[in-house]
Amino acid sequence: MTLPDLSKTPKIDKVGVQERTNRFCVRSIKTSAKIHGLHLALSMIDLTTLEGRDTPEKVKQLCYKARHLDDSIQGLPNVAAVCVYPTLVGVAKKELIGSEIKVASVATAFPSGQSTLEVKLNDTKYAVAEGADEVDMVISRGKFLEGEYNFVFDEIAAVKQACGKAHLKVILETGELDTLDNVRKASDIAIHAGADFIKTSTGKISPAATMPVVFVMLNAIKDFYKETGIKIGMKPAGGISTAKKSLQYLVMLKETLGDEWMNKDLFRFGASSLANDILMQLKKQETGIYQSLDYFSKD
Amino acid sequence: MNRIDVLKTYKIFIGGKFPRTESGRYFHLKNAKGKLLANMCLSSRKDFRNAVVSARKAQGNWANATALNKGQILYRIAEMLEGSKTQFTEQLISTGSTKAAAAKEVALSIDRLIYYAGWSDKFQQIFSAVNPVASNHFNFSTLEATGVVSIIAPNENPLLGMISLLAPTIVGGNTCVILASVTNPLVAISMAEVLNTSDVPAGVVNILTGDREELLPHFASHKDVNAIIYCGDNLKEIKTVEEMATENLKRVNIYRRKNWGQGNSQSPYFIEKCQEIKTIWHPTEV
Numbered sequence: 001m002t003l004p005d006l007s008k009t010p011k012i013d014k015v016g017v018q019e020r021t022n023r024f025c026v027r028s029i030k031t032s033a034k035i036h037g038l039h040l041a042l043s044m045i046d047l048t049t050l051e052g053r054d055t056p057e058k059v060k061q062l063c064y065k066a067r068h069l070d071d072s073i074q075g076l077p078n079v080a081a082v083c084v085y086p087t088l089v090g091v092a093k094k095e096l097i098g099s100e101i102k103v104a105s106v107a108t109a110f111p112s113g114q115s116t117l118e119v120k121l122n123d124t125k126y127a128v129a130e131g132a133d134e135v136d137m138v139i140s141r142g143k144f145l146e147g148e149y150n151f152v153f154d155e156i157a158a159v160k161q162a163c164g165k166a167h168l169k170v171i172l173e174t175g176e177l178d179t180l181d182n183v184r185k186a187s188d189i190a191i192h193a194g195a196d197f198i199k200t201s202t203g204k205i206s207p208a209a210t211m212p213v214v215f216v217m218l219n220a221i222k223d224f225y226k227e228t229g230i231k232i233g234m235k236p237a238g239g240i241s242t243a244k245k246s247l248q249y250l251v252m253l254k255e256t257l258g259d260e261w262m263n264k265d266l267f268r269f270g271a272s273s274l275a276n277d278i279l280m281q282l283k284k285q286e287t288g289i290y291q292s293l294d295y296f297s298k299d
Numbered sequence: 300m301n302r303i304d305v306l307k308t309y310k311i312f313i314g315g316k317f318p319r320t321e322s323g324r325y326f327h328l329k330n331a332k333g334k335l336l337a338n339m340c341l342s343s344r345k346d347f348r349n350a351v352v353s354a355r356k357a358q359g360n361w362a363n364a365t366a367l368n369k370g371q372i373l374y375r376i377a378e379m380l381e382g383s384k385t386q387f388t389e390q391l392i393s394t395g396s397t398k399a400a401a402a403k404e405v406a407l408s409i410d411r412l413i414y415y416a417g418w419s420d421k422f423q424q425i426f427s428a429v430n431p432v433a434s435n436h437f438n439f440s441t442l443e444a445t446g447v448v449s450i451i452a453p454n455e456n457p458l459l460g461m462i463s464l465l466a467p468t469i470v471g472g473n474t475c476v477i478l479a480s481v482t483n484p485l486v487a488i489s490m491a492e493v494l495n496t497s498d499v500p501a502g503v504v505n506i507l508t509g510d511r512e513e514l515l516p517h518f519a520s521h522k523d524v525n526a527i528i529y530c531g532d533n534l535k536e537i538k539t540v541e542e543m544a545t546e547n548l549k550r551v552n553i554y555r556r557k558n559w560g561q562g563n564s565q566s567p568y569f570i571e572k573c574q575e576i577k578t579i580w581h582p583t584e585v
Binding site for chain 1: 344351517521523547
């Protein structure tokens with residue numbers, strides 16, 4: 001694991017990226033293809049609650065939702081994971097015994113990442129010890145913007161080590177990186193430092209996930225795969241709240257990385273309200289009647 | 300030198316914006332002699348769905364606005380309509396009204412808005428009650444807005460009919476999605492321009508133009524719509540509305556009247572039609 005030569009990082013054509021991503025939004029996906037796509041999107045969701053007011057009961061409710069998305073619709077998949085703060089990992093783990101749903105935990109002084117390496121590593125180890133299958137870390141954006149790329153790289157590598165067997169998702173917080181060139185650079189750093197997934201945002205900063213940003217990150221993954229044959233996962237998070245938008249992301253995924261990435265092992269949605277919108281769409285497809293959130297469980 | 304005519308593109312009104320229909324379809328609006336007056340949007344069910352999303356989003360804040368504020372806004376709509384009297388009168392004449400009938404319809408429309416503006420902070424007192432109960436409780440009933448209301452506006456009286464339903468619906472804290480008069484949607488869309496400049500928050504009123512038969516099932520069945528108002532006397536359509544409204548037990552109000560200029564076309568009972576009564580039991584001091 002070494003820091004790549006960042007002077008060779010491709011420069012991003014912002015206008016070109018925008019044009020390309022616009023094209024993903026005009027694909028016509030109807031009837032059975034739509035239902036298939038919505039099922040796939042559901043199975044990729046990391047059902048997330050990351051708020052100061054989270055309680056064990058709230059997490060229990062979320063876990064119940066993860067296991068029973070909507071019992072009135074036949075043949076629904078489960079979501080991929082439940083994503084919580086480290087102190088609530090134990091609760092989630094217990095609630096999800098006997099299911100395939102993973103428990104993901106944020107760590108490393110989420111969401112700002114403004115703390116010492118020691119604190120971040122302890123945070124990570126605690127989450128893993130509590131039973132987290134996946135760890136979502138944040139990078140030090142301040143250091144990144146200062147140009148301290150080695151610092152960022154070493155930090156990610158150290159957290160990766162602390163994770164042990166747990167999968168590591170690296171949050172770039174693209175809303176704070178300003179340019180697409182920075183997004184590409186940060187992606188390359190994270191991937192080379194050992195990330196299993198790269199993730200756009202914490203969900204605490206606006207803008208969160210946008211299609212251009214995700215497109216740039218997908219291309220970083222693609223280039224790394226061509227170079228090494230290693231598949232890195234992608235997780236857009238924050239701001240994806242409609243079924244339609246999730247389908248557009250799946251189109252982008254398929255047309256950029258191909259079928260091999262079209263599963264929950266290599267692609268996730270970090271979202272909370274997305275699941276209910278997809279359920280409403282599926283119910284609409286089944287009954288022909290537009291739905292109301294009043295008839296779906298809160299998340 | 301002759302100027303080239305500047306013709307207006309009539310669009311629909313959703314969430315305080317004027318988009319074209321997402322379907323890209325349109326229909327011809329012709330006058331009695333068959334002359335083309337305008338191309339109108341032929342809205343699709345997806346336009347309706349988008350409108351309901353806007354109406355739902357706006358409903359909470361609108362219901363929580365003070366009665367004074369809602370009254371002021373209704374009065375403001377009347378003021379703005381007063382300023383555009385000539386335009387509306389001409390549009391009504393161009394689609395077949397006589398001069399006198401058109402002038403009367405516009406004047407009555409303005410008066411109706413002012414009528415309901417006045418009721419804004421008064422209807423609650425008329426319909427609320429303190430109820431006598433045989434225990435140590437205060438027991439009182441008050442009104443709350445029903446929520447999102449879909450309105451199939453009458454084909455007759457395209458302006459007055461729509462306003463006679465819109466005003467009592469929104470003054471009660473509801474938001475609405477209206478299908479304009481099918482035979483004469485021109486004034487309805489012009490009315491949207493008036494609403495948009497009258498401090499009515501985005502999404503409180505949404506207006507679509509299009510085909511009744513196509514949109515009616517969705518107006519009646521959408522589960523995020525809490526009440527439907529239907530104007531007309533087509534028994535087949537009424538049956539559709541009543542059956543499909545059971546999907547989520549919508550409130551159903553059907554008006555068969557053709558003339559919205561009659562004396563009994565305005566009353567606080569039109570407000571009460573889209574209200575829910577909440578009864579509260581509150582323990583008294585022992």
